[in-house]
Amino acid sequence: MNLPSTIKTSVRALRANWARSLLTILGIVIGVMAIVLVISLGQGAQNLILSQVQSIGSNTIILRPGRQPTQPSDAAETLLTDSLKQKDIDALLKPINVPDLQAADPAVLVPGAIGYQNSVYHATVLGWTPNALGEVFNVYPEQGSFFTQDDVKSYAKVIVIGSKVKQELFGDSDALGQFVTVHGQKLQVVGILPAKGQVTAFNVDDIGLIPYSTAQKTLLGIDYFHEIFLRAKPEANVDQVAADITATLRESHNITDPTKDDFFVVTQKTIVATVSTVTQVLTIFLVAIASISLMVGGIGIMNIMLVSVTERTQEIGLRKALGATNKNILMQFMIEAIILTFAGGLLGTLIAITISALVSFVAQTYFALAWPFTLPLGAIVLGVGVSTAIGLIFGLYPARKAAAKDPIEALRFE
Amino acid sequence: MALIQLENITKSYESEGTLTPVLHGISFSIQEGEFVSIMGPSGSGKSTLLHILGLLDRQTTGSYLFNSQDTSMLDDPARARIRNKYIGFVFQAFHLLKRTTVLENVMLPLYYSDVPKKEYAQKAKIALEHVELSHRLDHLPSQLSGGERQRVAIARALVNDPKVIFADEPTGNLDSKTGATVMNTIEKLHHQGKTIIVITHETAAADYANRIITITDGLISSDKNVTAPHTHYAK
Ligand SMILES: Nc1ncnc2c1ncn2[C@@H]1O[C@H](COP(=O)(O)OP(=O)(O)OP(=O)(O)O)[C@@H](O)[C@H]1O
Ligand SMILES: [Mg+2]
Numbered sequence: 001m002n003l004p005s006t007i008k009t010s011v012r013a014l015r016a017n018w019a020r021s022l023l024t025i026l027g028i029v030i031g032v033m034a035i036v037l038v039i040s041l042g043q044g045a046q047n048l049i050l051s052q053v054q055s056i057g058s059n060t061i062i063l064r065p066g067r068q069p070t071q072p073s074d075a076a077e078t079l080l081t082d083s084l085k086q087k088d089i090d091a092l093l094k095p096i097n098v099p100d101l102q103a104a105d106p107a108v109l110v111p112g113a114i115g116y117q118n119s120v121y122h123a124t125v126l127g128w129t130p131n132a133l134g135e136v137f138n139v140y141p142e143q144g145s146f147f148t149q150d151d152v153k154s155y156a157k158v159i160v161i162g163s164k165v166k167q168e169l170f171g172d173s174d175a176l177g178q179f180v181t182v183h184g185q186k187l188q189v190v191g192i193l194p195a196k197g198q199v200t201a202f203n204v205d206d207i208g209l210i211p212y213s214t215a216q217k218t219l220l221g222i223d224y225f226h227e228i229f230l231r232a233k234p235e236a237n238v239d240q241v242a243a244d245i246t247a248t249l250r251e252s253h254n255i256t257d258p259t260k261d262d263f264f265v266v267t268q269k270t271i272v273a274t275v276s277t278v279t280q281v282l283t284i285f286l287v288a289i290a291s292i293s294l295m296v297g298g299i300g301i302m303n304i305m306l307v308s309v310t311e312r313t314q315e316i317g318l319r320k321a322l323g324a325t326n327k328n329i330l331m332q333f334m335i336e337a338i339i340l341t342f343a344g345g346l347l348g349t350l351i352a353i354t355i356s357a358l359v360s361f362v363a364q365t366y367f368a369l370a371w372p373f374t375l376p377l378g379a380i381v382l383g384v385g386v387s388t389a390i391g392l393i394f395g396l397y398p399a400r401k402a403a404a405k406d407p408i409e410a411l412r413f414e
Numbered sequence: 415m416a417l418i419q420l421e422n423i424t425k426s427y428e429s430e431g432t433l434t435p436v437l438h439g440i441s442f443s444i445q446e447g448e449f450v451s452i453m454g455p456s457g458s459g460k461s462t463l464l465h466i467l468g469l470l471d472r473q474t475t476g477s478y479l480f481n482s483q484d485t486s487m488l489d490d491p492a493r494a495r496i497r498n499k500y501i502g503f504v505f506q507a508f509h510l511l512k513r514t515t516v517l518e519n520v521m522l523p524l525y526y527s528d529v530p531k532k533e534y535a536q537k538a539k540i541a542l543e544h545v546e547l548s549h550r551l552d553h554l555p556s557q558l559s560g561g562e563r564q565r566v567a568i569a570r571a572l573v574n575d576p577k578v579i580f581a582d583e584p585t586g587n588l589d590s591k592t593g594a595t596v597m598n599t600i601e602k603l604h605h606q607g608k609t610i611i612v613i614t615h616e617t618a619a620a621d622y623a624n625r626i627i628t629i630t631d632g633l634i635s636s637d638k639n640v641t642a643p644h645t646h647y648a649k
Contacts (some may be wrong), residue, residue, distance in 0.1 A: 003526055016513050318509045321470060322570070323526035325491045325499020407470050411505065 001279040010336040013308070021340060024304040026391065027297025028344030029351070032383040034290035038283055040376035044360055046279045048371045053271045058245075059102075061242055062266040063228040063249075070322055083226035083253065083262040089228065091252045098244040100236030105132035106225040108215040114161070114208050115181040116169040120195025122167045125182055127215025137199045141191030144176050152211040155218055160191035166204035172230035182208065183219040197368055242267050247346040294386060297344065298394040305337050307399035309405075316402055317410020336389055337395025340375075349380050415482050416443035417577060417609055418467060423476035425462055426630075438460045438632040439476070444625075446577065449601070460613045461582055467499055467578045467611065469493045481577065491645045500525050502625035504581035504600075508563045510555040510570075512518040516542065517551040520569045527574050545599050549588025560593035562604045568599055578609040586617050597622050 014021045065081035084145045089104045091097055108127030113120045130146045133139050140146070159180060161186035166175045166189075179186045187210060196204040216222055232241040242265045248262050250256075309316070316329055353375070423435040429534045444450055452460050465471040466478065469485060478485045481500060488496070497503075504525075510519050512541045520538040529537065542548050545565035555563055564584055573578050581600065585593030593616070603623050614620050628636040 002525075002531065012513065314509060315511060318511070319526075320494065321503050322469070322499060322523040323494050323574075324524070327491070327495040328526060358519070396569070408465050411470075411509065 025344030029296035029348040032345045032348030036383045038286040039379035040356040042283045044123045058268045059232040061230040072226045084225045089195040097248040102233045105129040105229040107227040109226045121168040125313045127212035144191035152213045156185045158190045159187040160209040162193045162205040162207040163195040190199045298390040302394040308387040309402040315406045317407045320407035326403040331397045333399035333402045338391035341387045342390030345384045349383045417446045419479040420443040421477040423473045449623045450625045452613045453630035456604045458629045500577045502576040502579040504584045506583040506586040524576045526630040545569045547647040564596045581612045
């Protein structure tokens with residue numbers, strides 16, 4: 001019996017019970033959909049994160065106190081560790097220590113809100129250097145200007161605010177020169193940033209920038225930094241610079257055992273590696289869950305095929321009487337199972353691609369995210385391939401049962 | 415050379431350890447072109463015998479030569495091939511596929527044959543002409559009368575131009591008038607040279623045969639040639 005007629009026969013048998021066929025493949029549809037969706041969304045998300053990471057600039061190096069975080073509690077520890085101080089910056093900026101270092105901008109995170117008259121707005125308030133935002137992210141005030149190096153030296157109580165902060169606190173009235181309250185201190189607004197939205201890790205619209213010295217001494221009463229942004233010279237080897245930084249800090253912190261480091265260095269490369277690892281682990285995890293759904297779907301297919309074999313005992317007997325061999329019957333039921341799972345896989349893939357395209361459309365249109373939609377060819381091949389394989393595996397047992405039916409018993413049926 | 419040659423065929427069914435002997439030693443031969451009617455009381459082993467003759471089942475002991483070939487030497491695929499090529503079956507319960515048109519029901523044996531696909535429809539149409547159902551090609555079995563259904567089954571049995579047609583009570587589900595049409599159709603095939611072996615309870619149907627074998631309790635109790643009253647199907 002040739003393949004096209006076998007397929008035709010199978011399709012007819014499946015169509016006769018189309019509602020049952022549809023319900024049967026639901027497990028496969030969901031499983032394949034989950035796999036394709038996870039892979040394609042994972043890819044999209046990873047591309048998005050990586051593109052943001054790349055916009056930091058490859059010669060930016062971030063220095064953080066504490067240990068390289070491997071679990072959530074480590075991140076909290078990072079904020080509380082006081083290992084990075086002014087003397088570290090002084091040491092790093094010495095050319096004999098890190099020859100290719102161009103700049104070091106310390107940052108201090110000020111928790112709390114910005115107040116003006118009766119309104120309070122929860123923004124990200126950062127103590128920073130005057131030039132960091134401009135030089136690293138190419139964002140400059142639209143009105144007024146950044147605070148200066150002198151402001152840093154004199155612990156000036158000044159602030160540069162983002163457009164959203166300005167809008168929330170001042171509405172349409174003029175903000176420049178007004179005083180806002182942060183951590184109980186009155187700070188004068190000297191600059192307002194343009195509306196830029198998300199720039200790498202920051203939402204520039206939602207930010208308040210003050211001299212890091214003011215943040216340290218006047219607002220928080222601390223003498224350490226939460227983060228130091230370092231920039232290598234344009235042509236420098238970033239890995240080498242990172243190594244020099246590490247060596248310098250170990251020396252100034254008297255650390256001989258690298259596992260006891262009280263700081264860690266983040267470069268674009270390490271972020272990319274971390275992001276890839278995280279998304280990979282997540283993908284594997286979700287694919288594993290989806291595989292369970294596929295297993296259940298496969299068992300459903302097997303079950304319904306067994307029912308179908310019993311229902312069609314007579315047909316099997318008749319076909320054998322007319323000259324069908326066991327192999328012919330086996331093929332017919334195998335093909336039926338594979339058509340079922342293949343259809344399920346195809347449907348699941350189509351739904352997943354539609355959702356994935358929709359997500360990327362929404363992300364691009366409403367959230368202005370660089371979330372490109374790419375047809376996840378690998379995921380499609382995987383989804384359809386896996387579902388077909390499931391048809392092969394779970395269809396085999398019922399098909400063998402069908403093939404083994406004795407034609408006389410089968411014809412006697414009814 | 416006889417088309418069918420049986421030597422001392424016995425058959426016992428075995429289920430759950432108990433052996434049920436059904437046929438106790440049947441011997442006869444049938445020449446090509448004969449019209450044989452097998453009769454006998456219910457449970458005497460007629461269907462059992464027909465299943466062995468039709469290569470749907472194997473005898474317990476004894477030898478069966480079909481078309482000069484020792485059937486005990488044949489494996490399952492070889493038996494399937496012979497069923498497909500040389501044998502046509504007609505059953506009491508018709509056994510047509512539901513949801514499948516008359517034409518495609520008749521084409522069914524061709525799927526398992528060497529006939530090129532492009533000849534399927536042509537051959538099926540010719541077979542349906544023989545049973546005078548050319549006007550029902552696209553009907554479903556459920557849209558046909560009982561007699562018409564059995565004639566479709568006959569068309570299916572002869573579509574691959576077999577040597578012999580086995581029919582197990584082909585008129586059992588039909589009233590006597592419809593049964594007569596079906597028997598006329600079968601007789602027509604006999605006149606075209608087919609060997610016919612029909613199991614029947616009804617003497618009216620047996621009257622078409624030119625030889626009647628009677629089986630009682632798994633043994634042949636009589637085997638006689640008769641002059642069929644219906645020598646001309648066109649009566
Ligand atoms: N698979 C089986 N297992 C056990 N016994 C069986 C089996 N098939 C048939 N028999 C027995 O064999 C005997 C003959 O059965 P068979 O069907 O050949 O009779 P039959 O002559 O065709 O009867 P009927 O005229 O009622 O169709 C019966 O007693 C039946 O119970
Ligand atoms: Mg019987």
